Amino acid sequence: MGDVTTDSPVLLLAPRVNETGLQLRTAAGLRGLRARTAASWQAPRELLGARVHVYGGPLFGDAVGRELGLALLEPSADWLARLPRVSTGRRVSATTLAEARGLRGPAFVKPPADKLFAARVYPDGGALPGPELLDGDTPVLVSEVVRFRAEYRLFVLDGAVRAGSRYAVDGELSVAPLGRDDREVAVFARDVLAASASAAPLPSAVVVDVGRTDDGWAVVEANAAWASGGYAAEPGDVLDVVLRSSGPAGQLGAADRPFCRELPDVVR
Incomplete structure (x- = not known):
């Protein structure tokens, strides 16, 4: 792809593009949206200042989000x-890994967003990652097994x-x-x-x-x-949701501000 102007929206895909990424790239092209796959885990210099949306995992979002001026939306950890239980069908609590290590019986335990450890049923808290691997204040969701x-x-x-x-x-x-x-x-x-x-x-x-x-x-x-x-799912409809979830911070609505992922500074 050639030079990108600030008025030309771009869908930027992570370097290790998956099947959904390929579908989104095609869907973007069909509606006249520029799309490209990143060559590395860095924000392309030619896209700085452009209207960019991204699709990829949390590591990619963290790697390019701040430099590209993105607002990456994600649900609250809790x-x-x-x-209400009528929606979840089970008891679910938001707690810390330190508290979960005290579980005395089986439970489904997962990190709310990033895949810091395997989300699965653990026989008890002793089977969870220890303090030498993850800090005790790491947020987790603990669910009754269903x-x-x-x-x-x-x-x-x-x-x-x-x-x-x-x-x-x-x-x-x-x-x-x-x-x-x-x-x-x-x-x-x-x-x-x-x-x-x-x-x-x-x-x-x-x-x-x-x-x-x-x-x-x-x-x-x-x-x-x-x-x-x-x-x-229909790629064109998925694209609509992806574009809203990962667009320029300057276009973010007030109601979405509490759901912005905290993006780290990246040192080149």
């Missing part, structure tokens, strides 16, 4: 724990589902369009987003994962759209 029979990814824009896909069945990867479950997913998602609006607000562009358990429907988690796989 979002899941603030939802079995999700099927799981679905929903790309949400302005409080409404824009695109979705099934991504797992009985804990194994199983990608498919929503199909016969789309009505049930839509009804549950509408209820969750309504409850979230008052109890636990979300950024205007976000990913929410939901699933079907033996007892009904439940929220799995929420994630940053700019760092989430699209699976079988």
Whole structure:
């Protein structure tokens, strides 16, 4: 790609582009949006001052976000724990790794955003990463163990589902369009987003994962759209959510300011 003017929006993809990134690059091209894959884990000098949106993991966002003047939206770390139990289908608490190390029985434990350690069921707190690996003040979510029979990814824009896909069945990867479950997913998602609006607000562009358990429907988690796989969701609709979730800070609406990822300074 040649020189980029400040008036020409660009979708910048992480160097290790995945299938969703390839789909987004095609979708961007179809609507006349410039797209390129970064050559390294540094902000391209020719894009400084341009209108840039990014798609990639947290490491890529941290590496280029501040220099490119981006606002990267992500849900609050305690979002899941603030939802009513009718939405989560289980007890969920937001705590620290130090507290979680004291667990005496099995629990599903995960870092809320960055993948600092494996998100899975731990037999007790002693099986979690020790203080020699991670600080005790590391935020974690601790959940009652439930079995999700099927799981679905929903790309949400302005409080409404824009695109979705099934991504797992009985804990194994199983990608498919929503199909016969789309009505049930839509009804549950509408209820969750309504409850979230008052109890636990979300950024205007976000990913929410939901699933079907033996007892009904439940929220799995929420994630940053700019760092989430699209699976079988319509790429053009996914692109709309990604662009809002990772655009220039100067275009950020007031309601989204509390959801901006804290970006580190990068020394070249």
